[in-house]
Amino acid sequence: MKPAIRVRGLTKTFGEMSAAVPALRGVDLDVHAGEVMLLMGPSGSGKTTLLSIMGCILKPSGGSVAVHGREITSLGEQELPGVRLQNIGFVFQGFNLFPALTAGENVELALELKGKSGREARRGARALLEQVSLAEKYGSYPADLSGGQKQRVAIARALAGEPGIILADEPTAALDFRSGRVVLELLRELAHQCGRAVVVVTHDSRILEFADRTVFIEDGLIVDNPAGEHPGVEGRGHAAAGPAQTADPAGLLGFTPLEAQFS
């Protein structure tokens, strides 16, 4: 089966000539449908650059990126928004909800961008908010929601149009631990039950257990798990490996069922 995202020999350099700063220096990576892949690394290692390129919002300097088998590096600026709309949902660290719109309208807006309108968009938004157990917050403004609720609304928005890929940038960074776990559970459910490819960029080693696979990046290169840094995940750092087992398949880490957590 083709990977949802296939990256080969990816390079990205910012600036030119003597001021050139290489951010990615030849990255190979496959992301598969049905897996949660953590992308970890120190600040400035190239995580967000890689995420931006995989999300078709930044053009690489070299190499290739295929989204659901379609090569995107050769596409023009006019075509990339369409690829994003059809294939990719984003979850941002700062939620990036529109403060002037209610939770439901935030999701409606994403659906409208994808061609749904009026009643259809409202119905779709309600269903997506139900999926993240926030149907009752349809009419609430972001300012009236907790951090965890905002991120769940953002996830519902990312799911608008049923994209095959979810890219999340530090989705738990602005949340307390409990809210963060709820959000990650949700992302894991989206991968495992709905077959989406989920890429999570994070600094937070506490969430390693949610990943099917963890990829480490340092100085623009994929590296093996730095020795001893993250016990228990060593060996999952092979970037082009297929989906791994879930970190907690039997619920041994003590997660409560989603419904119970969201209620």
Place this chain on the structure above:
Amino acid sequence: MASLARRNLFHDKVRLVVTLTGIVFALVLIVVQFGLFLGFTTTTSNNIDHSGADLWVVAHGVTYFDTGRPVSERKYFQVLATPGVAQADKYVQGFAVWKRHDGREENIQVIGFNAETRVGAPWNVVAGRIEDVKQDDAVIIDELYKQKLGVQGIGERVEIGGHRARVVGFSRGIRSFTTSPFVYTSFKNALNYPNRSLRADQTIYILVKAEPGVSPAVLKSRIASRVRDVDVYTTAEFSHMTQFYWMFTTGAGMAVLIAAVMGLIVGVVVVAQTIYAATMDHLREYGTLKAMGASNAYLYRVIIEQAVISAVAGYIFAMVISMFIVRLSSTGGAAILLPWPMVLGMFGVALVMCVAAAMVSINKLTQLDPAMVFKG
């Protein structure tokens, strides 16, 4: 769902008030400055425009209303005898000195018209009657200048150029562009008042009405070819010449014009800054939309819609305030005019200013790096 532009605008009430205040201030500033310019411009030629004449026959070389020179009665009869002339009236304009009860003196402009035909008479007379000026020494002044001329009411006696004069009526809203108020009287009375008094067989202007069916342009050429040492202008021509003189060749007019242009520039800058700031406030949201896959066209639509809503709301408030200011100015020394074409034109100005300002921020948007949304 309501449009994102509208929701963005009305969600942050403080921002909305700031935006609208900026637009309203800018539009009112432009209306007041251009209204003043229009007011001054029309004031310079008011007597010509309200004269009711088709043609003005003036001494050769006279280029604007306020510096007429004597024309002999012979030329008046030559004009009157020209085929196509239905009526010709003598008309006096001249500067004079008005002496108040308290002894203070004020410069005035005396206007002497034919009280029988009323060609060149004051308009909008609100107290007394125009025909009252047929009486010896009778004059009509404007209400605006009661205080300046030291007059309380009808019947008061004053002195003009050393001769007796009596106020028999008041007009309303007849301003003078110079500091010398107009004082209307009969042609006969007016001969004595000006600093340079006229002989009974002289006039300053000859105001001509064409016979029905005779074009003023044709009659103008006919008079010009028959009467020597005079210039003949249609009312519109003489009006434009007078306006041009005061507004473009004197410092006074240029000052008003420069103020109007400065008002426009300041207004445009204020609006541009306001709309730009409003757009920049939502830059992160636009970045998010762009990252989500919204096309540039969609983002432009949101921003332009926001600008149009701001323009319409700002315009409505600005016009209400402007009309109030215009109303207040009607009893003051400087007229601010807001004719309907200007009311409509200001809507266009508001739209163009707001949308143009939005286009500047759109330029910023096209350079927006969608990856900014990943930066915490």
